Amino acid sequence: MLLIECPWCGPRAETEFSYGGEAGIFRPADPHALSDAEWADYLFYRSNPRGTHRELWNHAQGCRRWFGVERDTVSYRIKRTYCLSGASGGQPDGSAGGLEAGSGKRR
């Protein structure tokens, strides 16, 4: 069972979280400008790397915040967790694993 450091709540057991798949999948600004193949790429194609994976987790049984995790898919080691900023949670906001509040004017 993974030990995941929620950027807001600290280290918690995996069972408190839900997984949200690969981070950095941007929803196209104008989906209708895309070809079917390009749209399929956004919808279904993921990098699925053997190694470092940037992914989204939600502290579902805690603060309900989504955040980013960099994890090795072979060793399962978590390199860092980070607050999200910018579209699609792809971009870390520079506060690596810190306890600073997330960005976005929402909170």
Next chain:
Amino acid sequence: MAAAQPNRLPRGGRIDRSRPLAFSFDGKALEGFAGDTLASALLAGGVSVLGRSFKLRRPRGIVGSGAEEPNAIMQIGEGATAQPNPPATQVPLHDGLTARSTRGWPGVRFDLGAVNGALGRMLGAGFYYKTFMWPRSWWKHYEHAIRKSAGFGRVPEGPDPDRYEHMNAHCDVLVAGGGPAGLMAALVAARSGARVILADEQNEFGGSLLASGARIDAAPASDWAAAAVVELRETQDCVLLPSSTVFGYHDHNFLTIAERCGPQGRGVRERLWRVRAKQVVLAQGSLERPLVFCNNDRPGVMLASAVSTYIQRYGVLPGRRAVVFTNNDSAYQAAINLAVAGAEVAAIVDSRAGGGGELAAGAQSLGIPVLKGHVVSDVAGRRRVAGARIARWEGRSWGTVKSTTRIDCDLVAVSGGWSPAVHLHSQAGGQLAWDPSKLCFLPAKARQANVSAGAGNGKWRLGECLADGLRAGVEALSEAGLKTAAVRAPDASADAEEKMIEPLWRVPAAKDADRCPMQFIDLQNDTTVADIRLAAREGYRNVEHVKRYTALGFGTDQGKLGNINGMAVLADTLGKPIADVGTTTFRPAYTPVSFGVCAGESTGPLYDPVRTSAIHEWHEAAGAPMETVGQWHRPWYFPQDGEDIQAAVARECLAVRNSLGVMDASTLGKIDARGPDALEFLERIYTHDVARMKVGRCAYGMMLGEDGMVMDDGVMARTAERGFYLTTTTGGAAAVLEWMEKWLQTEWPELEVYLTSLTDHYSTIAVAGPNSRKLLEKLGCDTPLDRERFAFMAMKPAVLAGMRVALFRVSFSGELAFEINIDSRHALDMWRTLMEAGKEFCITPYGTETMHVLRAEKGFIIAGQDTDGSVTPVDLGMKWLLSKEKDFLGKRSLERPDCLRDDRKQWVGLLAGDGRTVLPEGTQLVGDSGEAAPMCGHVTSSYFSACLGHPIALALVAGGRRRRGETIYAALPGRKPLPAQIVPPVFYDPKGKRQHV
């Protein structure tokens, strides 16, 4: 009456002779003492045959004294509290214990299945794969016969009455194993103020010290252990877990421990400790290996260390006249223990030409003959060892022995060296390295935060074992970033000078290796040297292939006894070094753990606890059967005086259509969405034009996945300029909320919206039927309810019957209807008030079934029933719901070629041609009445409509909308296809007048 204990020594051992315990084995009354294991008590009672091997059904006796035991697999107890399969060596004796052998028919001593033994040659490795193929269809008959002999113990009868629980714990240092190294590591950690957990699989801490004559700090070793335990027990933040096996080492330094609570458990039989440790010290000791020679499976062939344990710890003498066979020094201690306990040691047979070290001298001084450079090549006797055949050791595994001499004996104590219990280290991903001088795999580089110590790290001798435990403890503390208290390693009585172990992986026999099949490697699975050679000959050369082809290591002991010998024999056969053959992967569990303890409390009513509404107790009192919907139990229908479901539903439907019905709709998901950007957010989530909604208005909303398929639906209301009240399906509530939050937080963080689940806070009561308005007016409502001032699809806060509510004029039945949303604390009160006031209108409570019929008559969908993840709103005929003005999630997907096909399955109504058959939901539809017609759709919903007087159905049919009026066929199992006509999916009040009154 005291049953005889012929093999009990007059004194000694850690048993309490003042507390005799009666038990039985295969119906025979026996006696042991408190502190015995079942194995030691059986040995004391002179029972030698306890099991039968799996394939050849050979008689088997006790080999070991712990987790490595492959033979003495028991059935303990009876009925619902029976325990299948524990080895007798791991069953603490208690008064009244009943044990049964698990193999052999009619009995373990005389087993008709032993005929297999004679067929041994036929039943070599991989035998099954080569036969039973003729005739082609007969495998099921062969299998039937094979299965009859499967398994050891029996599954208990009935549900488990015992309780199990889970305990979560965090610590700085977890020490697995409470022998000398583990105690030492725990001591230094505890004295340094660390949070420590020490677990040991035995009921007493001390490990090997409990059966040792050694001295530590000038006191008996067991006293030192006892003092250490007292100190640890008195140290704050130190948790001692005896009878607790660390069975799993998982990622992120998470370990699982199964604690067997015993009578102290206060009703808890076993407890699962889920431990997150900063550092782990692995000190589980080592496992002795047997030696491989002919008939090495006969009862009476035992591990030398087990012989010592039975004598020293349990005061049991396992034999009267023993031969000790070894390739290392440790077995000499067993010989000495035997001699001191009064047994005759006929010979120590040592394969090493130079014999042993200091211990050997000790044995010789007791007058024990030592045969250096010799081996035991065969054993005589069937149900008990009667003698050992001794031959010269030429240093070669293969070839044959020419001449042997026989020594009569009833016990052969063997030691083939020691293998550290590296299981947890390996489970944690750590590497192993073959040590060519110690002849064992040692833990090498660790992958997680763990360090190995003591015999488990190849430090066999007591002094170095204690020192290694201290080192490991200090290392763990420093890795955990903790200060270390100054602790010295205690003095162990000078360890005897030892001579090195020498390789002895297989003893040649009178015939060559392939002609003497009874040299066992894995006792439980009857894997022999010949099997491994056969596997290699047939090309199964990778150790994993050999294992799987011969079943080596697949027994309940998980190869603790035989795996290393098997790998060595394989290496020898292939002419490779052992290190190149490698070991197989260790996986949890180290020793077997019950399903119950892994499940913990979450069984029975606590297995995924049921959610119920605030009005549930009323429904139960009314005798409503429940329907499971998601996590909820909802009233299905409300039968009156012996009504069946059809009668009740017909009555409920007519009541709603003609007068007044009331339904508990509280389980619908409810989400409050508010904030400056709530509108913009919901525009992206929902398919319709949300901006057109005025404050106080409701709309039916639908959400699509990005793949364009219907995900969830429900009524939403605009409660303020920047506030919305959303409802979802009962099953979808949690998922929808999490999904919305994901979009909000990860994709559109610039939107300021706050989402709050209100599902539990508010209850919803639907009041439906032509008299619903009258009822509310009768109760007293501060808001006018007439058609003009409270229009269809309006929403208003109100005070109803003196209670604050939010009233929605929405309808899922097509009738004039109101939904009352009320604080859950007052919901039951409101329900009762409605029931009372509604009497004059014959108010009728209705359940989910009636709700389904009413909505089907109106052609309203149920997401999840009429849709299945492959249905778009266009397929449902709800294109009107899709905004042309804006983008929304899933919109682009609707433009993919497959979604634009006009022969997609479309949602239509269906009327059975005979006017009376209610087509079963799930019925497949075909285009014509022919036998092999391809399917063109299926029935999603189907009911008898009491109000229309005939059955109605809804279906997804390929190209269905343009086929209106066509006849297709329902393919009913075992019947002629039934014609059915495609009609529009609205059966009742198609203009929708009734809800607008």
Next chain:
Amino acid sequence: MKHYSALGLLRNALGRNRRWTPAWRSAGPKKSYDAVIVGGGGHGLATAYYLARDHGLRNVAVLEKGWIGGGNTGRNTCIVRSNYLWTEASLLYEKSLKLWEGLSRDLNFNVMFSQRGVYNLGHSLQDLRDIERRVNANRLNGIDAEVVGPAKIKKAIPCINTSPGARYPILGASLQRRGGVARHDAVAWGFARAADALGVDIIEQCEVTGIEVRAGRALGVATTRGAISSERIGVAVAGNAGVLAKMAGLRLPVESHPLQAFVSEPVRPVLNTVVMSGAVHGYISQSDKGELVVGAGIDAYNGYGQRGSFPVIEQAMQAVIELFPAFSRVRMLRLWGGIVDICPDACPIVSKTPVEGLYFNCGWGTGGFKATPGAGWVFAHTLACDRPHELNAPFSLERFSSGALIDEHGAAAVAH
């Protein structure tokens, strides 16, 4: 290849089993092959066998990075069935099931295919609707299927809990009598031996490290044992499909997840069929040795670790006890994990790719074992003819752009 027969067995036994020969040659790689199959699991070996047997392509190599059958072939719960919901899927699995039925004879190797029946339990009214729909569809597709009620279930499986008061009461089930289990290792060995006899080179300890692509054509592979050229390359590497795709500059709509399973200690026969439940997420059978074989759910996160999280095992235990309360005192002997590659629609990809001469067989998720012979059969056809067989045509990569997905999620939330 030495033919296995009763007489041969007896003769060999009298000869102390010394005359047996290797089941397959330990071949070294040649410079070039007519076809190269990457992945020596059941799917890859079956592909090679059918290429050689049905398409006359015998200059074929199977490249395996470890030992054959060491991936998901040796890590699954051995269930075989074909009662899928959608016609496309059920026909493909049914082809496989038909091949299973004659496989021991075809291969002259007993794969112990035991048609003891598979029950898929329903616990809610919606489950029952889905069961009815699936069973009806199966029947119309010529696949055996029936709906059974609680009483019949209880009769067939006396230790199951059919109490209406259970948290997940058993309201009914679908039963496919022709479904069952097979001996997983034997499938790899049997195909290897039979393929080898037809001239296929099975090359173990040979890891593919690159795929040579020039001008949109596959020309060969680089391996740890040297370069091998071939203009027909079939990839059947389950969880590692994405890694191989990357070597050819391709992406696949698959994600790899850990999937765990465990066995109990052997107990006397108590469960003579296969029981699956999507709602409680567990599936269970009993091996011929007596072990209860239990499949757990998929770990939610991506992973190549061949191990998962313990809470998933706890949940599977809870599910088993909910269905079989008496199993609470049975003990788990061993747990393990595999890597499953999952497509968004829970259906496989058996397809040509944008690279000419390069073919992928992947995305089987949790359903790969049962498909072994059928997948090999259609994949061999696809490689040999450079176009899919009609059975695997719907399982192309194009469906992800066109939207013609075959969504098995609805019917087989637990698609094992």
